[in-house]
Structure formats: C-alpha cells, structure tokens
Amino acid sequence: xxxxxxxxxxxxxxxxxxxxxxxxxxxxxxxxxxxxxxxxxxxxxxxxxxxxxxxxxxxxxxxxxxxxxxxxxxxxxxxxxxxxxxxxxxxxxxxxxxxxxxxxxxxxxxxxxxxxxxxxxxxxxxxxxxxxxxxxxxxxxxxxxxxxxxxxxxxxxxxxxxxxxxxxxxxxxxxxxxxxxxxxxxxxxxxxxxxxxxxxxxxxxxxxxxxxxxxxxxxxxxxxxxxxxxxxxxxxxxxxxxxxxxxxxxxxxxxxxxxxxxxxxxxxxxxxxxxxxxxxxxxxxxxxxxxxxxxxxxxxxxxxxxxxxxxxxxxxxxxxxxxxxxxxxxxxxxxxxxxxxxxxxxxxxxxxxxxxxxxxxxxxxxxxxxxxxxxxxxxxxxxxxxxxxxxxxxxxxxxxxxxxxxxxxxxxxxxxxxxxxxxxxxxxxxxxxxxxxxxxxxxxxxxxxxxxxxxxxxxxxxxxxxxxxxxxxxxxxxxxxxxxxxxxxxxxxxxxxxxxxxxxxxxxxxxxxxxxxxxxxxxxxxxxxxxxxxxxxxxxxxxxxxxxxxxxxxxxxxxxxxxxxxxxxxxxxxxxxx
Numbered sequence: 001x002x003x004x005x006x007x008x009x010x011x012x013x014x015x016x017x018x019x020x021x022x023x024x025x026x027x028x029x030x031x032x033x034x035x036x037x038x039x040x041x042x043x044x045x046x047x048x049x050x051x052x053x054x055x056x057x058x059x060x061x062x063x064x065x066x067x068x069x070x071x072x073x074x075x076x077x078x079x080x081x082x083x084x085x086x087x088x089x090x091x092x093x094x095x096x097x098x099x100x101x102x103x104x105x106x107x108x109x110x111x112x113x114x115x116x117x118x119x120x121x122x123x124x125x126x127x128x129x130x131x132x133x134x135x136x137x138x139x140x141x142x143x144x145x146x147x148x149x150x151x152x153x154x155x156x157x158x159x160x161x162x163x164x165x166x167x168x169x170x171x172x173x174x175x176x177x178x179x180x181x182x183x184x185x186x187x188x189x190x191x192x193x194x195x196x197x198x199x200x201x202x203x204x205x206x207x208x209x210x211x212x213x214x215x216x217x218x219x220x221x222x223x224x225x226x227x228x229x230x231x232x233x234x235x236x237x238x239x240x241x242x243x244x245x246x247x248x249x250x251x252x253x254x255x256x257x258x259x260x261x262x263x264x265x266x267x268x269x270x271x272x273x274x275x276x277x278x279x280x281x282x283x284x285x286x287x288x289x290x291x292x293x294x295x296x297x298x299x300x301x302x303x304x305x306x307x308x309x310x311x312x313x314x315x316x317x318x319x320x321x322x323x324x325x326x327x328x329x330x331x332x333x334x335x336x337x338x339x340x341x342x343x344x345x346x347x348x349x350x351x352x353x354x355x356x357x358x359x360x361x362x363x364x365x366x367x368x369x370x371x372x373x374x375x376x377x378x379x380x381x382x383x384x385x386x387x388x389x390x391x392x393x394x395x396x397x398x399x400x401x402x403x404x405x406x407x408x409x410x411x412x413x414x415x416x417x418x419x420x421x422x423x424x425x426x427x428x429x430x431x432x433x434x435x436x437x438x439x440x441x442x443x444x445x446x447x448x449x450x451x452x453x454x455x456x457x458x459x460x461x462x463x464x465x466x467x468x469x470x471x472x473x474x475x476x477x478x479x480x481x482x483x484x485x486x487x488x489x490x491x492x493x494x495x496x497x498x499x500x501x502x503x504x505x506x507x508x509x510x511x512x513x514x515x516x517x518x519x520x521x522x523x524x525x526x527x528x529x530x531x532x533x534x535x536x537x538x539x540x541x542x543x544x545x546x547x548x549x550x551x552x553x554x555x556x557x558x559x560x561x562x563x564x565x566x567x568x569x570x571x572x573x574x575x576x577x578x
Contacts, residue, residue, distance in 0.1 A: 005446065006033045006053055010043055011061030014068050014427055015392045016374040019311065020367075024423065025393060029058060030067075032399045035446030040395055064407040066423060068373075069391055070130025070400035070444065071331035072380025074291035075230075075270045075320025078146055078159075079104040079113075079137040081120040084324040092300040093238045095325075097169070103324075104162070105172045107142035117149040120329075122455055124155065126436045127330040130400040130444045131156040133230060133268060133291070133320075133384060135203055138162050138172055140182040144189050151195050154449035154457045156400065158228050158384055160203030161186040165214045180217045187225050197445060199228060206232040207256055208242045219261035228384070229262050233269035233290075237302045240274055254279040263288045266385050270320060271296075273303035277313065284314035289383035291318050292375065294337035296325030304341050304348070307375070308365050318383030319375040335372035335431060342367045369431050403441040404430055413437055 009032075013025040027043035031053055041049050046058055061067075080103055087099035107113045124132055134150075134157055136143035143161045150157045163179040164172070174182070183202065190200035202222040204210040210218075222229050233253045234240055243253055250256040254275065257263050265287030272290040275283070283290065292305050310317055319334050320326070326334070345365035350358055381391030390400045406417050406426045415433040417426055430438055442450040449456055 005035070006031065006038075006055065008032065008049065008053070008055055008058040009061060009067070010046060010058050012066040012423055013040075013393050014066055014423075016370060016378055017392050019374050019378075020371045022370045022373070022424070022427075026423075030393065030399075031055075032446045035398055037393060037395050037397050037399050040393065061403075062405070062407075064417060064426065065403060065405045065440065066427065067393070067401045067403055068427070069377040069393065070402055070442070071128045071376045072131040072318065072384065072386075072390070073124065073129045073321050073331055073334070074133045074268055074289070074318035074380050074383050075293050075322045076124070076132050076134050076329075077104075077323055077325070078117065078120055078134045079107045079142070080324035081123070081329070082106075082116055082324075084329060085327045087324070088299050088327065091238055092236050092325075093242070095300060100324075101169050101172045104137040105169070107137045108139055110141060110145060113142040113145045114149070117146050118153070121149050121153045121155055123329050125153065125442055125450050125455065126439070127332070128402045128436070128439050128442060129155075129329075129331055130402075130442065131158075131380065131384065131386065131390065133158045133201070133228075134160070135205075135230065136161050136186075138164060138174060140185055143186050147190050147193065147198060150198055151193060152457060152461065153455060154197075154444050154447055156197040156390075156444055158199045158201045158230075159190065160201030160228070160230055162203050162205050163214060163218060164205050164209040166209060166211050168209050176211060176214045176217065179214055180221065183218060184221055187221065187227060191225070200225070201228040201230055202262075203229075204231050204262070206235070206239065207253055208239065208246065212247075212256075212260060215257075215260035215262060222262070222264065222266075227266070229264060229267040231257070231262065231267075231269055233257065233272050234274040234279065235271040235301060236273070252276065252279055254282055258282065258286075268318065268383050270322065271301060271305065272310075273297055273301045273305045275310075280310055280313045280315050287316070289316035289318055291320040291322075291383065292338060292341075293320040293322035293326055293334075294341040295327060295334060296322035297341070298337070299327070300325050304344050306345060306365055307338065307342065307367060307371075316379070316382045317375060318380035319372070330435065331376050332431065332434060335369065335376050338372045338375060339367060339369060369428055373431060399443055399446040401443045402439055403443075404434070404438055405440040406430055406434075406438060 008029055010027070010029045013028055013030060015023055015025075017023055025040065029039070029041045029043055029046050029049050030037060031039040031049060033053065038053070039049060049055070050058060077100075080100060083099055083103050087095060090098060107116070132155065134146065136146050136159060138161075140161060143159065147159055150159065161183055163174070163183055165174055165176045165179050187200040190198060202218045204215050204218050219229075221227070232239070240253070243250070243256065247256055250259070254263075257269075263283065263286040267286070267288040268291050269283070269288060270291040271293055272279075275290075290305070290310060292307055294305070297303070297305060307317055319331065319338060321329055321331060321334050323329050328334070342365050346358065346362045349362040349365075353359075353362075378387065378391040381387040381389070389398045391397075393401075404427075406415075406429065414435050414437060415429050417429065421429075439450075440452065441448050447456070
C-alpha cells in the first residue's frame with residue numbers, strides 16, 4: 001500500500017536546467033513522496049512504478065495540461081501590496097516619503113495586518129509564486145503576523161524585518177539598539193516555528209536609512225544565526241548620490257556593504273542598475289546575488305540592468321516583482337518585462353551608434369522567454385540558496401510546481417490554442433499571454449495549496465474549525481442534559497397527596513384550555529375549521545373541509561335535539577363555567 005502522501009502524475013513536465021535551455025520531459029511519470037520527487041520515469045514504466053510505490057493509480061494530465069516549476073520571486077515588499085498599481089508619479093526618494101513609509105507604518109494595526117497579508121499571500125500563490133523573499137515592515141509584531149500567514153497558507157518564503165535607524169519619519173524609525181533587539185527577536189520567532197518552508201532574513205532597508213553601526217550589528221546576527229541577508233544596492237541616481245554625500249569615504253554601495261560584512265553567499269541585493277563591472281566582480285567573488293526587478297526599474301530606476309553581462313561575470317541573478325515599486329504581483333509580468341528590458345538595452349546601443357545596423361555586440365544583452373523562465377525558477381533558486389531543493393524537476397528535489405492548463409478560461413481565458421500547435425508553442429503562449437486563470441493547481445513541498453479558486457490549507461483549516469465547533473456544541477448540549485438530570489434527581493419526591501393535587505391541577509388546567517379554545521370559536525365548528533385552515537396552510541384547508549362537513553352533520557342533529565344548548569358542550573366547557 002502506498003502512503004497517503006505518495007502520488008504520481010503522468011504527462012509533460014517543462015523546466016530549464018540550463019540558462020536558455022528548455023527541456024521537456026514528455027510522457028513522464030513523476031512520483032511525489034513526502035513532498036519530494038521520488039522517481040521520474042518514462043510513461044512505459046508506469047506499471048512497474050505503481051508496483052514499486054504501491055500506487056493504485058497514476059493521475060494522467062489532460063490535453064493542454066503540463067507542469068512547470070513554481071516561480072520564485074526574489075524581491076517583494078509585503079506591506080506595500082496594499083497600494084500596488086498606484087503611486088507611480090514620483091521618483092524613488094520622494095516615493096518612499098509620500099507613499100511607502102505611511103503605508104508600512106499602518107501595519108501596526110494588527111487586525112489590518114492579518115487581513116492584508118492574507119490577501120497578499122493568496123494573490124502571490126494564485127499567480128504561481130511558490131517561493132518569495134519578503135521585506136516586512138519596521139515593527140516586530142506585524143512581521144510575526146506575516147510569518148504566521150505564510151505558514152498557514154503553505155507558501156515557501158524568506159522573510160525579514162526591515163531595519164531603519166536614520167533619515168526616516170519620526171513615527172517610522174527605530175534606534176540602533178531597538179533595531180538589533182527586534183531583528184534578533186524576529187529571527188528567534190521564525191526559527192522557533194520549525195517550519196522548513198520559512199526562513200528568517202536580515203533586512204537593512206538600504207544605506208541611506210541605516211547607520212554603519214546598525215549594518216555591522218545586523219551582519220553579526222546573520223553570522224550568528226546563519227540567515228539570509230537582503231537590501232537594495234545602486235538602485236537609482238538619487239540613492240547613489242545620497243550615499244556619496246553620507247559616506248564620501250566609500251567609492252560605492254558595494255564597498256560600504258563589504259565593509260559592514262553584509263556581502264555573503266546568502267545575500268540578495270535588489271536592482272543594481274548602476275553597478276560597475278568592478279562592483280559586479282566583487283559581488284561574484286562573495287557569492288552575492290542580484291534580484292533583477294525590470295518593471296520597478298522602469299518606474300523608479302534610472303537604468304536597465306544587464307542580466308547577461310552580470311551572469312557572464314559570475315553573478316547569481318534572480319527575478320523580482322518588487323511590489324509595490326513594480327505594479328504587478330505576477331512573475332509572468334516580471335518575465336515579460338525582463339525580455340523587454342533586454343530589448344531596451346539593444347535599442348540604446350543602436351541609438352548610441354548613430355547607425356541603422358544591429359551588430360553582434362548589440363545582441364549580447366538580449367534574452368528571450370526561455371531565459372526569462374530560467375530567471376524565474378533556477379535563477380531564483382540559486383539566489384536564495386535553494387537550488388538543491390527547487391527550481392527544476394529532479395529526483396531528490398521538493399515538488400514545488402504549477403499545473404498549467406491552456407484550456408482553462410474558454411472564450412473568457414487570456415488566449416486561444418489551436419490543434420496544430422506544439423506543447424512548446426502552448427508553453428510560450430502561456431508565458432507571454434497567460435495569467436492566474438491558467439493555473440489549475442499550485443504545489444509547495446508536494447502539497448496542493450491552491451486548486452482552482454480554493455486555497456486548500458485554508459479550506460481544510462476552516463473545515464477542522466467547523467468540526468471542532470460541532471463537537472463543542474454537542475458537548476455543551478450533553479453537559480446541559482446531564483446538569484438537568486442531576487437537578488431533577490436532586491429535587492424532593494412529592495408525597496401521595498401532593499402528587500394527587502398536582503395531577504388534579506394539571507387536569508383542570510388542560511380542561512380550561514380546551515374550553516377556552518371552544519369559546520374562542522364561539523362553539524361554531526365552522527369557525528374552528530376556518531381557524532385550523534388559516535394556521536395549517538394547505539394541510540389546514542383539508543382539515544377545515546373535514547371539520548365543516550362534521551359541523552353540518554352536528555347542526556342537523558341539533559335541530560332534532562331537544563336538550564338545552566349547554567348540554568351539547570363538552571364536559572370541560574360546562575365545568576369551566578361553574
């Protein structure tokens with residue numbers, strides 16, 4: 001017999017084991033056991049695989065369905081989700097003051113934090129983001145709410161409490177000591193959960209809002225607990241110029257982060273659009289990754305990041321939505337914008353040349369949808385030090401995957417497919433035109449966390465709460481019944497005369513009620529019938545007809561009866577008048 005957590009699929013699995021290389025595992029049988037990929041075999045071996053794992057059946061994918069690895073978003077500002085899609089009218093430094101800091105500060109309201117973070121994580125899962133690297137807010141408690149929400153809904157995540165001890169609003173700033181204390185408390189809170197899907201992260205927001213003392217203290221915590229580190233680096237002209245004014249002794253953001261001890265193999269630096277080749281080589285030497293955020297770079301940055309160039313220098317590169325600097329929570333949008341970003345670099349070189357010929361040198365920065373898919377999966381896994389666990393389909397890795405259905409949506413779907421299209425063409429269509437409507441199921445660690453529009457873990461929890469509530473209600477009723485029985489048993493037993501008196505009173509009361517009912521109808525059987533019909537609906541009408549017929553018969557008898565009217569009443573009525 002197979003374990004309850006062992007199951008298998010048969011169909012097509014797409015992934016990108018190497019940059020720009022798409023591999024299709026066609027008619028493959030993939031077995032998931034305890035959240036891990038236990039076996040990948042050819043479809044012809046299905047019977048043998050079923051016997052080996054004790055499977056009663058293998059689920060076969062439908063026409064137009066296939067699996068791809070789950071998306072990995074390497075840069076998300078969780079508390080900014082509320083104003084995603086707005087606030088695109090000002091440059092970065094003004095944007096922070098006008099929109100970001102007030103929005104993040106509002107998460108001190110923990111009820112609001114619970115509601116907003118639930119919507120955030122659901123939205124990201126719905127869009128296929130199985131793993132996210134989240135920036136939290138400044139205050140400790142809202143960040144624990146974020147961790148709890150991620151745990152409850154089943155996402156994989158790296159989460160950090162933001163630190164800021166200078167050049168910040170008076171109501172959204174911390175002292176250096178407070179920042180270090182709360183950062184460690186957050187790390188301990190997250191680790192104490194012992195949830196393998198969630199890891200804590202050190203998060204100095206960026207150099208302008210963090211003193212060197214704070215950054216060094218945070219680096220020490222990262223070494224002590226072995227955590228990830230995330231921040232922003234060489235993001236735009238305004239940020240770079242601010243750092244130069246604050247720290248003219250350092251040649252660049254990279255040099256300052258290095259001096260603070262924050263560049264490690266588990267560090268992810270966002271943006272990097274203004275990094276020099278020297279900076280990039282230094283990041284590569286430290287194993288530090290860059291989160292490429294093409295959409296927010298267009299809105300808030302001043303340059304396009306050269307993905308292919310950074311990769312050629314040995315820098316790890318992942319992809320990020322950068323909500324809310326990026327206006328979409330979808331990694332599909334991020335992939336499309338990464339392709340557009342590369343085309344902008346080529347166009348810029350062509351414009352600089354003053355000519356009309358696109359040379360080979362201009363093509364080196366261009367990437368296509370296959371490269372973008374690699375960035376959203378394998379690149380992200382490498383950046384987050386998770387390539388041993390996720391990013392591709394391989395035995396021994398965890399099953400973080402998206403079941404894509406190109407047939408979902410019908411005429412209301414995002415695109416159409418045609419019979420003569422290959423699986424690869426349909427994959428490209430999904431990546432270029434698709435959206436969350438095409439994601440039939442989302443898996444994290446082998447668990448289906450979203451099926452259709454249902455978030456499975458939440459639904460299961462609600463079902464369990466309903467069961468517990470039912471048990472509690474039944475228990476309360478049983479306890480009340482036992483209490484009533486005990487009260488009855490404790491009550492004194494009446495003597496025989498008392499019992500007889502009680503019975504007599506009950507009898508008189510019953511007869512009085514019967515007489516009152518007779519009087520209310522005026523002794524008229526037809527009136528009584530009408531009363532019954534009004535009270536009983538369709539059933540009462542039938543009863544009324546029966547009583548009326550009976551009344552007519554009684555009326556005929558009365559015409560022949562010479563006894564007084566009182567004698568025709570029931571005995572109870574006579575006694576009630578005495």
